[in-house]
Amino acid sequence: MSYSELCKVFLAERGTVPEPDRLHKFFRASWEHRLEENPEFATEFGYPGHNDRWTDLSPETIARRKREVTDQLKVLQSIDRSALNETDQLSYDLFARSLQDANDGNRFPSELLPISQMHGIQQDIPRLMGMMPIQTKAQIGDILARLEKIPELVDQTLALLDEGLRQGITPPRVTLSDVPDQVKAQAVKDVEMAPILSPIRKFDDSCAESSAEVKRSAKLCYLEKVVPAFENLRRYLIGRYLPGCRSTTAWSEFPEGKDWYAYLVRHHTTTTLTPDEVHEIGLAEVTGIRREMESVIAQTGFKGDFASFCDWLRTDQRFFCATAAELVTKYREIAKRADPELAKLFGRLPRLPYGVIPIPPHEEKSQTTGYYQPGSVKAGRAGYYFVNTYNLPSRPIWEMEALSLHEAVPGHHLQIALAQEMAELPEFRRFSWITAYGEGWALYAESLGREMGFYQDPFSRFGQLTYEMWRAIRLVVDPGMHAKGWSRQHAIDYFKANSSKSLHDIAVEIDRYLVWPGQALAYKIGELRITRLRKNAEKLLGERFDIRAFHDELLRYGCLPLDTLELQIGRWLEQQSAGA
Numbered sequence: 001m002s003y004s005e006l007c008k009v010f011l012a013e014r015g016t017v018p019e020p021d022r023l024h025k026f027f028r029a030s031w032e033h034r035l036e037e038n039p040e041f042a043t044e045f046g047y048p049g050h051n052d053r054w055t056d057l058s059p060e061t062i063a064r065r066k067r068e069v070t071d072q073l074k075v076l077q078s079i080d081r082s083a084l085n086e087t088d089q090l091s092y093d094l095f096a097r098s099l100q101d102a103n104d105g106n107r108f109p110s111e112l113l114p115i116s117q118m119h120g121i122q123q124d125i126p127r128l129m130g131m132m133p134i135q136t137k138a139q140i141g142d143i144l145a146r147l148e149k150i151p152e153l154v155d156q157t158l159a160l161l162d163e164g165l166r167q168g169i170t171p172p173r174v175t176l177s178d179v180p181d182q183v184k185a186q187a188v189k190d191v192e193m194a195p196i197l198s199p200i201r202k203f204d205d206s207c208a209e210s211s212a213e214v215k216r217s218a219k220l221c222y223l224e225k226v227v228p229a230f231e232n233l234r235r236y237l238i239g240r241y242l243p244g245c246r247s248t249t250a251w252s253e254f255p256e257g258k259d260w261y262a263y264l265v266r267h268h269t270t271t272t273l274t275p276d277e278v279h280e281i282g283l284a285e286v287t288g289i290r291r292e293m294e295s296v297i298a299q300t301g302f303k304g305d306f307a308s309f310c311d312w313l314r315t316d317q318r319f320f321c322a323t324a325a326e327l328v329t330k331y332r333e334i335a336k337r338a339d340p341e342l343a344k345l346f347g348r349l350p351r352l353p354y355g356v357i358p359i360p361p362h363e364e365k366s367q368t369t370g371y372y373q374p375g376s377v378k379a380g381r382a383g384y385y386f387v388n389t390y391n392l393p394s395r396p397i398w399e400m401e402a403l404s405l406h407e408a409v410p411g412h413h414l415q416i417a418l419a420q421e422m423a424e425l426p427e428f429r430r431f432s433w434i435t436a437y438g439e440g441w442a443l444y445a446e447s448l449g450r451e452m453g454f455y456q457d458p459f460s461r462f463g464q465l466t467y468e469m470w471r472a473i474r475l476v477v478d479p480g481m482h483a484k485g486w487s488r489q490h491a492i493d494y495f496k497a498n499s500s501k502s503l504h505d506i507a508v509e510i511d512r513y514l515v516w517p518g519q520a521l522a523y524k525i526g527e528l529r530i531t532r533l534r535k536n537a538e539k540l541l542g543e544r545f546d547i548r549a550f551h552d553e554l555l556r557y558g559c560l561p562l563d564t565l566e567l568q569i570g571r572w573l574e575q576q577s578a579g580a
Contacts, residue, residue, distance in 0.1 A: 003033050007071040011078055019083035023092060026075055027426045030095075034428070037065060040128050045420070045431055046379025051132055052145035057114070057156035059163075066106040073099050090557070090564075091426055097561060098432070101267055108260045112164035114157050115179060115237075116171045116515040117366040121157055122182040122230075125150060126195035126362070133379060134199045140214055143199055147221045150196075151229040158236055165244045169254060173245040174488065175511040178366040180237050185362030187230035191219045195362055196226060251482040251517045261482045264518030269525045270436045270561035275479035278521055282475025285524060286498055289469045296465060299458045310500035319396045319459070324358065324389035330397065331370075331387045332356045334404040334454075341452035342410055347548040348555070350417035352376075354383035354408055364390035368512065369505060370403050372412035377420060383413045394502035398463035401454045402446045406467070410452075411442035419558040434559040435519055440526015441554070443471055447531070451547075466500050470509070471527070473498055474520040478513045488514065529562045530554065533569050540573055 001009075010026055017025075035042040039050035076096050081089055114120055129146065133139045164170050188194050192201070200218045203211055246253065251261040265275055273281075290306075297309050304312075313319060321327040335356050342349055352375050359367050367388055375383035385408040388395065405411055415438060420430050446467055455461040473495050480486035480494070488510060495506045513520050533554070538545045553572050560568065 003029075003068055004071050006033075007068075007075050010075045014078050019080045020085070020088055023079050023084060023088055024426070026079070027091070027095065027428060030072060031427045033068075040124065041431075043128055043131055044374065044376070046376035046381065051139070051142035052149075054146065054149055054153045057111070057153065057160060059159070062111050069099055069103045069106060073103065090568075091429060093564070094429060094432075094560070097564075098428075104263060105267060108256065108263065109164075109167065109169055112160055112167060112169040113171060113515075114160045117175055117178050117182070118512055118515055120179070120182075121153060122179065122186055122233075123363050125153075126186060126198065126360070127373075129196050130198045131379075131381065132199050134203050140203070144214070144217055144221065147196070147218060147226060150226045154229040154233050158233060161236070161241055165241065167255075168246065170241075170245040171515045172249040172488075173242060173247055174249065175514050176237075176242055176245060180234050180242075182362060182366070183230055183234040183237060187227045187234065189223070189227065191222060194222060195360060197222055249481060249488050249514050250485070258483070261479075261517055265479070265521060268435045268518040268522040270434060270522075270563065271525060273525070275483035278475050278525070279479040279484065281528075282472055282479075282524070285472035285528075286469065286476060289465060289472055290498060293462060293465045293469065296458050296462045300462075307497070313396060313398065313459070313462070313500045314502055315393075319398055320393055321395065321397065322392075324392065327389050327392065327395055328356065328358055328387060330400060331385070331404060334401055335385065335408050337454075338405060338409050338452060342414070345410065345448060345451065345547055345551055346414070346555075347552045348418065350414060350421055352383060352413075352417040352421070354385060354413045354417075356385045356387060356404075356408070358389045359386045361390075364388050366508065366511075368508060369395065369399070370407050372407045372416070374412075374416050374420070377417075383417060385413065391504055394504040396463070396500075396502070398459040399466060399501075400463070401449055401460050402464040402467040405446050405449050405452075405454065406442045409445075410448055411445035412438070414445075415441050415555060418555050422556075422558060425558055429558040432559045434561060435522035436526040436529075436562050437559045437565060438526075439523040440528075440530050440562070443468070443523045443527035444530045447527075462500070469499050470501060471520075471524040474509075474513065475524055477510065478517060478521055481510075481513065482517050526562060529566065533566065537569070537573055541576060544576070 006029060010022065010029070013022055035047050035050055038055050039053045040055060042048075042050040073096070076092065076099065079092065081092050084092060115122070129143070132143055132146070134143060186194075186196055191197055197218060200215055203214055250257070251264070252258045254260060262275060265273060265278060269278070294306065297306065300309075302309050302312070321330065335354075354375065358364075359371075367390075370385065370387045373384045373386060375381045385404070387403075407413070419432075422430050446464060449455050449464060455464050477486065477491040477494055481488065481491050486494075491510050491513075492506055495501070495510065496503065499506070501509070509520075534550065537550055553569060554565070557565075557568060
């Protein structure tokens with residue numbers, strides 16, 4: 001039975017099955033369908049049964065998925081919300097909102113942008129292969145099956161890229177210079193160095209099947225099928241795609257580009273803010289944070305202007321590590337200092353551990369300073385905080401504390417792992433991601449460093465302000481480039497004039513905003529709302545304000561749109577006040 005036919009069954013059950021039961025059955029069926037349609041997602045979060053496939057990127061399947069959003073909306077709208085309890089009503093509202101948002105976005109051809117310097121099969125395939133379990137004969141079979149199907153996935157990606165060229169829907173050419181080398185890194189002839197074969201290299205004779213035979217089959221498939229597929233992709237990128245990509249940079253240059261960008265702003269921020277309104281908020285935030293930064297500079301005794309101080313921080317060797325190993329060790333030391341401080345700020349902590357490891361060499365040049373990869377209790381895999389060791393003179397020590405609190409704890413790892421462990425919630429809430437909430441929380445988490453004993457010297461404090469400024473600058477330059485006619489260089493110059501971030505990082509960041517518009521706005525918008533909620537709670541509750549209870553309440557629902565979060569916290573505050 002197709003999913004659309006299943007939706008008709010749910011519609012036909014109206015009046016014969018209790019509404020709460022219909023809702024829960026629908027959530028479960030939709031979750032199973034999501035795993036079926038996105039097997040990479042299933043692998044990432046430890047749901048077995050889908051590890052032998054890749055997502056189908058054929059035009060017919062993409063069109064079907066878009067139609068199915070309408071089918072889902074019809075089912076949900078047929079369920080009587082008033083017949084549900086309060087918890088189910090919130091889940092109903094969240095699912096309805098996610099479907100409507102997807103429906104709104106389906107008018108835009110985002111599928112024609114499957115590769116950029118930030119994402120694509122050249123990064124997703126080795127990352128997913130590295131996550132795959134390899135303890136049983138069936139799991140080994142899944143790995144071999146996925147290897148066999150990589151050429152088909154590459155061919156589907158090529159077809160989407162070609163259609164994007166035909167319609168003029170491409171990333172800016174200036175952002176793609178590193179992509180051919182990223183692809184080349186997936187086609188190395190030395191099988192001992194191939195990122196895609198990383199799970200095979202972990203395999204040993206403890207399994208039921210012969211280690212030598214498995215490795216032989218995997219390496220043969222890799223050399224005879226996978227390498228030629230990636231070599232073909234690289235030739236296409238160099239010979240046809242990059243030369244044909246647009247020389248413009250603004251999202252508004254696309255057909256319906258202004259509407260598309262406005263949708264992305266709403267989608268990522270979960271607000272009704274317009275690009276112009278975001279831009280104005282950013283200008284005000286930059287001004288305020290700049291005053292704080294000037295105050296910290298004065299505390300250091302530095303004699304010179306803001307630009308001179310930033311240049312000094314970017315270049316003085318005392319602020320940098322000599323080796324990649326030293327850099328990773330410092331990041332791990334910060335994480336270990338953060339862990340015991342969490343008990344002061346949270347009543348509930350996740351069971352899942354996390355590690356700190358370097359970003360893989362094949363993607364480090366075009367990647368940001370660090371990122372978090374969720375783990376899975378179900379799969380027995382820890383979360384990982386990836387740190388960038390490329391170009392050490394662009395990795396200053398004074399930014400490391402703020403970055404670590406954002407990506408690991410109390411930022412992404414704590415929030416995401418806690419959400420996964422909320423077994424009482426439907427799966428779509430436990431594993432959902434709403435950028436404004438998730439990234440807003442992580443930016444707010446950076447500010448908690450002062451309560452955790454970090455930022456003890458003015459340079460680390462300036463680093464924390466640099467990171468806050470970085471996110472405020474995004475509010476200015478993202479809509480500046482995509483809606484207000486700013487050039488890439490104008491954005492780089494504005495970033496440099498207001499931040500001590502390294503020039504390499506600045507260029508990487510600006511190019512990130514060019515290919516991922518709107519996403520970077522969510523950090524500061526989310527953090528501003530969460531900070532306002534805390535200030536309101538402190539004011540209303542006074543001496544009765546309990547920071548641990550407040551944080552637990554913020555995190556207890558999983559990811560929420562910002563307006564929904566404000567409603568939930570507002571109700572909690574009413575209860576706290578009434579119970580005084």
